[in-house]
Amino acid sequence: xxxxxxxxxxxxxxxxxxxxxxxxxxxxxxxxxxxxxxxxxxxxxxxxxxxxxxxxxxxxxxxxxxxxxxxxxxxxxxxxxxxxxxxxxxxxxxxxxxxxxxxxxxxxxxxxxxxxxxxxxxxxxxxxxxxxxxxxxxxxxxxxxxxxxxxxxxxxxxxxxxxxxxxxxxxxxxxxxxxxxxxxxxxxxxxxxxxxxxxxxxxxxxxxxxxxxxxxxxxxxxxxxxxxxxxxxxxxxxxxxxxxxxxxxxxxxxxxxxxxxxxxxxxxxxxxxxxxxxxxxxxxxxxxxxxxxxxxxxxxxxxxxxxxxxxxxxxxxxxxxxxxxxxxxxxxxxxxxxxxxxxxxxxxxxxxxxxxxxxxxxxxxxxxxxxxxxxxxxxxxxxxxxxxxxxxxxxxxxxxxxxxxxxxxxxxxxxxxxxxxxxxxxxxxxxxxxxxxxxxxxxxxxxxxxxxxxxxxxxxxxxxxxxxxxxxxxxxxxxx
Amino acid sequence: xxxxxxxxxxxxxxxxxxxxxxxxxxxxxxxxxxxxxxxxxxxxxxxxxxxxxxxxxxxxxxxxxxxxxxxxxxxxxxxxxxxxxxxxxxxxxxxxxxxxxxxxxxxxxxxxxxxxxxxxxxxxxxxxxxxxxxxxxxxxxxxxxxxxxxxxxxxxxxxxxxxxxxxxxxxxxxxxxxxxxxxxxxxxxxxxxxxxxxxxxxxxxxxxxxxxxxxxxxxxxxxxxxxxxxxxxxxxxxxxxxxxxxxxxxxxxxxxxxxxxxxxxxxxxxxxxxxxxxxxxxxxxxxxxxxxxxxxxxxxxxxxxxxxxxxxxxxxxxxxxxxxxxxxxxxxxxxxxxxxxxxxxxxxxxxxxxxxxxxxxxxxxxxxxxxxxxxxxxxxxxx
Numbered sequence: 031x032x033x034x035x036x037x038x039x040x041x042x043x044x045x046x047x048x049x050x051x052x053x054x055x056x057x058x059x060x061x062x063x064x065x066x067x068x069x070x071x072x073x074x075x076x077x078x079x080x081x082x083x084x085x086x087x088x089x090x091x092x093x094x095x096x097x098x099x100x101x102x103x104x105x106x107x108x109x110x111x112x113x114x115x116x117x118x119x120x121x122x123x124x125x126x127x128x129x130x131x132x133x134x135x136x137x138x139x140x141x142x143x144x145x146x147x148x149x150x151x152x153x154x155x156x157x158x159x160x161x162x163x164x165x166x167x168x169x170x171x172x173x174x175x176x177x178x179x180x181x182x183x184x185x186x187x188x189x190x191x192x193x194x195x196x197x198x199x200x201x202x203x204x205x206x207x208x209x210x211x212x213x214x215x216x217x218x219x220x221x222x223x224x225x226x227x228x229x230x231x232x233x234x235x236x237x238x239x240x241x242x243x244x245x246x247x248x249x250x251x252x253x254x255x256x257x258x259x260x261x262x263x264x265x266x267x268x269x270x271x272x273x274x275x276x277x278x279x280x281x282x283x284x285x286x287x288x289x290x291x292x293x294x295x296x297x298x299x300x301x302x303x304x305x306x307x308x309x310x311x312x313x314x315x316x317x318x319x320x321x322x323x324x325x326x327x328x329x330x331x332x333x334x335x336x337x338x339x340x341x342x343x344x345x346x347x348x349x350x351x352x353x354x355x356x357x358x359x360x361x362x363x364x365x366x367x368x369x370x371x372x373x374x375x376x377x378x379x380x381x382x383x384x385x386x387x388x389x390x391x392x393x394x395x396x397x398x399x400x401x402x403x404x405x406x407x408x409x410x411x412x413x414x415x416x417x418x419x420x421x422x423x424x425x426x427x428x429x430x431x432x433x434x435x436x437x438x439x440x441x442x443x444x445x446x447x448x449x450x451x452x453x454x455x456x457x458x459x460x461x462x463x464x465x466x467x468x469x470x471x472x473x474x475x476x477x478x479x480x481x482x483x484x485x486x487x488x489x490x491x492x493x494x495x496x497x498x499x500x501x502x503x504x505x506x507x508x509x510x
Numbered sequence: 511x512x513x514x515x516x517x518x519x520x521x522x523x524x525x526x527x528x529x530x531x532x533x534x535x536x537x538x539x540x541x542x543x544x545x546x547x548x549x550x551x552x553x554x555x556x557x558x559x560x561x562x563x564x565x566x567x568x569x570x571x572x573x574x575x576x577x578x579x580x581x582x583x584x585x586x587x588x589x590x591x592x593x594x595x596x597x598x599x600x601x602x603x604x605x606x607x608x609x610x611x612x613x614x615x616x617x618x619x620x621x622x623x624x625x626x627x628x629x630x631x632x633x634x635x636x637x638x639x640x641x642x643x644x645x646x647x648x649x650x651x652x653x654x655x656x657x658x659x660x661x662x663x664x665x666x667x668x669x670x671x672x673x674x675x676x677x678x679x680x681x682x683x684x685x686x687x688x689x690x691x692x693x694x695x696x697x698x699x700x701x702x703x704x705x706x707x708x709x710x711x712x713x714x715x716x717x718x719x720x721x722x723x724x725x726x727x728x729x730x731x732x733x734x735x736x737x738x739x740x741x742x743x744x745x746x747x748x749x750x751x752x753x754x755x756x757x758x759x760x761x762x763x764x765x766x767x768x769x770x771x772x773x774x775x776x777x778x779x780x781x782x783x784x785x786x787x788x789x790x791x792x793x794x795x796x797x798x799x800x801x802x803x804x805x806x807x808x809x810x811x812x813x814x815x816x817x818x819x820x821x822x823x824x825x826x827x828x829x830x831x832x833x834x835x836x837x838x839x840x841x842x843x844x845x846x847x848x849x850x851x852x853x854x855x856x857x858x859x860x861x862x863x864x865x866x867x868x869x870x871x872x873x874x875x876x877x878x879x880x881x882x883x884x885x886x887x888x889x890x891x892x893x
Contacts, residue, residue: 112614119613126615336521340528350874351867352831358849359867362859366542367535447631453838461634468641478642485630485638492629 039098048106051095058089059127066132086124093120152473164476165483168467172460172483175303181295184232185306188225195221216251219317226310232296245272299377300456305487307459308449311381315445318385320438323392328422330397341393348390353448356383361455380452388445395437399430432506439499443492460484539860552865554856555580561851563842565758576852583847584869590764590843591830597769598829599822602776609781620777628774633835635771640763640839647759650741650749659738665750667757668739675733683726690722691715760841764833772829776822783818784810816888823881827874834870844869 039047062085064070073081093114101107113123144159147166155161165172174182195218199210249269256264302310329341348356360383361376368374403426411421431438450461458466464480467473543550555577562572567585570578608620627635645664648654653663661668674680691714698709726732739754787810795809796802836843837850844866853862 111612115612119611119616123613123615126619334517334521334524337524340524346875347871350871352834352845352870354834354837354845355849355863355867355870358845359863362853363863366539366860369538370542370545450631450633451835461631461637465637465641477645478638481634481638481642484634488631488634489626489629493625496629 039095041098041101044098044101044103047095047098048101048103051092054088054092054095056092058085058092058124059131061085061088062128062131066135085128086121089124090117090120093124155476160479160482161476162479164467164473164479168463168473168480171304171467172463172480173304174306175458175463176301177297177303177306178295178301181232181297184230188229189306189309192222192225212251216247220247222313222317226314230297230302230310231299299375302377303458304463305460307452307457308446311377311384311449311452311459312442312446314381315384315388316442318381319388319392319445322385322389324396324427326389326393327396327400330393331400345390345393348387349394353384353387353451354454356387357451357454359383376455377457380455380457384445384448384452388441391441391444392438395434395441396430398437399432399434400426402433403430435506436499436503439495439502443495443499446492446495447488460487548857550860552861554858554861559852559855561855563847564840565761565842576856579852580844580848580865583842583844586841586847587830587833587836587843590761590768590833590836590841591826593765594768594772594829594833595826597765598772598776598825601769601773602822602825603780605773605777606780606784609777610784624774624777627770632767632771632832633838635767636763636835636839639767640760644759644763650751659736661739661751663751664759665756666759667762668751668754669757670736670738671753671755673735673737676731679730680723680726680732683723683730683732684719687718687722690718694718758841760836760839763839764836764841768829768832772825772832775825775828779818779821779825782821783814783816786817787813812888819888820881820885823877827877830873831870 039051061072064072071081073084076084094117096106097110097114097116097120098106099110101110114120140159142159144157145162146154146157146159147162148154149163150167151163152161154163170179170182174185177185198213202210247269249272250265253261253264253268326341326344329337330345332338332341357380360379364374364379364383407425407429408421411425416425449459452459453462453465461484464477464484468477468480556575558573559576559579560572561579563570563579563582565586566582567589568578568582570582605620605623608616609624611617611620647662647664650661650663650665653661655661659670694709694714695711698711701707701709727734737753739751739756741749742752743749791809791813792805795805800808833843834845837846840846849862849866853859856862
């Protein structure tokens, strides 16, 4: 046995150091553990200050003893490598361990042990823990806003149906795979639109529009099968003409009656709310902001100076102002810009405003993807004799969009996180409903529970989305 | 001239469409305003505002003009943004470096922080701090002093006020110190280039920055004293603190949530920046005999900063724009004071919303111009 130097532990006295060090480390953790879980103070006989710092000092000495390089014990080496590389790291590790141990009991008791789950009135919530009864009683309001209880199956049914329709891509056989893009870009949004505007709202909101819009969209789909020589003129004239004809010349009251679904009560958009409104808004904004953003991204890289400057102006304007002022604008300024007899619903104005706002961000993300493509791709496409649109649709955009998937996902994430701001125009999604519920005289004083509940929901949604986008990024990673 | 029809038609259509949309809007706006009897103009800015603002950096009350109210809101926005940016940067850099730590616990702790705070909407965080967390603070009469001078109560944070005498001399002395440091730096660079000697510039600058202002206390007649807030009873159950500076709970909730939220994004920028510098750079620098400090200062940092600064500036911009969420908890920022109260009183929707947007736009565009200039300056010059 060689001489022991306690300042410099080495391998020759491995087990002495190991036992001593682990013992001290264990004691320090045990002390904090007992202190926080069972309110036992082992070191109470010491002066206050010393008793407070003792676990840290003991743990530090213990970790110093077991810091032996190449000890030959696998687990010890791993421990040293990961939390115990030097004195500074040892102290930080200890602090983190202590903080975790210290914060567990109050959190656990608030969330679970002292919390009340049963009952349906405020009286059961007398404990010091959280009052989950509050959430239980208000859950319908948080999920569906002021939407009538009896009609909520319509929202559920629509979401389930849309989810099923959305998952079609996973089950498509090879024969139908080539139509998937068309399906997701044109048909699916159209179905979703019909569902929400006819089923959830239950009546002819903007009926005079919707006929025109449906006809215009159908004519666009048909347009893909028009001979390429006439395509340009077809797109230029037919959809707009159809829309105008249907809206201004063929608009009769009987058609309104035709569109009404029997037996469904009309629920005005002011009553929509809660988490379902978050989904509806995010969904529509995503659908609308993507094509607008793509158009402006292409516009910003266009060879025509006028189009380029207009695009730059659009993008920089929306990127430079906060969303809250945009919503203010849609609420108080936008009605001034429209003809006096022309009324657009609050929710629609809101969706338009958010879509335009997010479109600017999407445009910048897509532009990043377009710029990242090597020049060779453009030149190769041109040398094959492709025109501007063919080149972009078949060569450039598929590659560029693949590159910007994470960026788009991040923008969408930001969009979901921005939806609570619609309280500015008086629409109440989940956070707005929480603020409303908080002021109810029967349920005063449960702000914390509500915010924690909403935070958990948003966290799950956003975290799942960010992980999913990361997976997509890995899947579509193209090696260059 | 050989104009091609194909080149002109799309541009013409776009421009016409834009002109049509704008024309349509202005035409409608004119008709609407005529119908409602509102006249367009910015003359209201000089009128008396007759509303009060709770928290203001400059002297303001109801007898001042709307323009003054605008300035109050703008200054409050800038105040929140500056405090938020400072805290977010410090926190973000620490967390970003911590995410690269070899220590498993620190690494995971930082990752947890980032994933936790950035996946919760900012508005929700603001509400949480303001309505739930800060409401749990003690009343003024029950508050315990922190270090004997700070009081954290439900009505806000009370801190001692600085009372300066001859403040201007003190400021001049700081300017003088800064000038001296710049001169010494230039001199040191010259000496190093000509003779190869290194002057410990850092310690000299630190000393100068400390000594010259200190001298102003002894020679220039500058003096500094503190005014500690004192509890005062207004009625039997109502107490406030007098003296000192009081920071309203709205400001605390706002800066706290803004900086905690933005710090997560800055942390990711910092991490990406440091990871972006190749390992070879560090090894090459070490192999030509630079000390670890020099490697960090001369090789790693300049390259990492080139990656870090552009996205971080973007985050600063986001923070400034997000500070407009203050309106949700009634912190008197630009949006609440001007686009809220002033708009309600005057009804000048178009003018006020456009001024507000224009202000934010000016702020963003000037920062992004600055950033582009900086980017060009530090970009690698490739041939």
